[in-house]
Amino acid sequence: MSIHLPQTLNEALHMLQVVPHAQILAGGTDFMVEVNFNKHGVHDVIALRHVDELKKWSHDTVAGVVTIGAAVPYADMEHGELAQLFPALAEAARTVGSPQIRAAGTLGGNLGTCSPAGDALPVLFALNAVINVASTHATRSIPVADFMRGPKRNDLAQDELIVSVTIKTVAGWQGYAKVGTRNAMVISVASASLVLDHVNNSSRIALGSVGPTIIRCIQAEQWLQGVYDFTSHQALDDSIATEFGQRVSQESRPIDDHRSTALYRRHAVGVLAKRLLQRGSAQ
Ligand SMILES: Cc1cc2nc3c(=O)[nH]c(=O)nc-3n(C[C@H](O)[C@H](O)[C@H](O)COP(=O)(O)OP(=O)(O)OC[C@H]3O[C@@H](n4cnc5c(N)ncnc54)[C@H](O)[C@@H]3O)c2cc1C
Known part of the structure; x- marks a missing residue:
């Protein structure tokens, strides 16, 4: 295969436009596995390793918005300022593979693969x-729920590159939890991320590995808003946490596959939701 090594974002976009069927390589931790299994007939690869613009992140403190470059690796999200801004992302990053995978694997790659088991996605x-995606002739900003179209399917066109991810900072607790068949180096069997928004007095919970895409549990979120005041710092009644877990579990759509059964996944994701809420409300 031919490896193309653009030095800038514009060069990468131009190559994507002119090299027919070229494929993007970031950390390669998904891509090379597919190549090794001969799933791709790969002829031209555009490797992003020299494109520094994609490896940076920035914080607009006035707008309260953080922009993370597509080629920022998990290792940069695990600790430090980015981890303080988004503790849930840090928790998810710490569960990805091994230190070697976290040094190479990127946020853009997780979105490029778009597996329902991708840890960053919930x-x-x-x-x-x-x-935020770009081609030589246009840029688009797509809400993540519209970006993920199905299992391992996203909204990217052939000539588009994921440039960055924009996230608003949230005042309130956030967390991530995952269940696998062992404690480390494991793809999730069920996962959940919970954000408690103290300004809007609301919550958002998203589930991984229990449906064809990541699932937002809108009904459970609305129910919780009616029975619990996130800003009051009052102790959470155990019955609320239990019912929240049950409601989240009902909104999951798991299947049986080589990693687990639908029955176990539905149970596990309810337990994760309950524990996340207990953790979040205890802060
Ligand atoms: C041993 C091992 C353990 C793993 N453990 C986990 C785990 O625990 N949790 C988890 O979520 N994942 C895990 N993975 C999968 C993988 O590490 C992640 O999905 C990672 O985020 C992929 O990022 P990457 O930079 O390596 O992507 P690559 O492999 O380079 O690319 C993945 C896909 O995204 C596309 N792509 C990459 N960047 C862009 C871009 N900027 N624009 C458009 N398309 C792009 C590529 O063309 C390719 O289709 C594991 C992989 C291995 C090998």
Whole structure:
């Protein structure tokens, strides 16, 4: 295969336009697995490793908006300022693979693959993230819920690149939890991210690995808003946490597959939701 090494974002977009059927390589932790299994007939690869614009993140403190470049690796989200801004993203990043995978694997790659088991994705849904994509002739900003079209399917056109992800900072607690068949180096069997928004007195919960796409549990969120005041700091009644878990579980749409059963996943995701709410309300 031919490897193209653009040095700038514009060069990368131009190559994507002129090289027919070229495929994007970021950290390669999904892409190379597919190549090794011969799933791709790959001829031309555009590797993003020299495109520094995609490896940066920035915080607009006036607008309260953070923009994370598509090629920012998990290692940069695990600790430090980005982790303080988005603790749920940090928690998700810490669960991805091994340190080697987290050094190479990127947010853009998780979105490019768009697996319902991708650990960053429930967090991006719960944070209402927007995905910024570009081609040589246009740019688009797509809410993450519209970006993910199905299992391993997204809204990108052949000539488009994921440039960055924009997330508004939230005043309130946020977290991520995942269940797998072991404690580390594991693809999730069920996952959930919960954001408690103290300004709007509302919550957002998104589930991974229990449906064809990431699932936002809008009905459970609305129910919780009616029975619990996030700003009051009052102790959470155990019955509320239990019912929240049950309602979240009902909104999941899991299947049986090689990793787990629908029955177990439906149960597990309810337990995760209940525990996240207990953790969040105890802060
Ligand atoms: C051992 C191992 C363990 C893993 N564990 C986990 C885990 O626990 N949790 C998890 O979520 N994932 C896991 N993964 C999968 C993988 O690490 C992640 O999905 C990672 O985010 C992929 O990022 P990448 O930069 O390596 O993407 P790549 O492999 O380079 O690319 C993945 C896909 O996205 C496309 N793409 C990449 N960047 C862009 C862009 N900027 N614009 C458009 N398309 C783009 C590529 O063309 C490709 O189709 C694991 C993988 C391995 C090998």
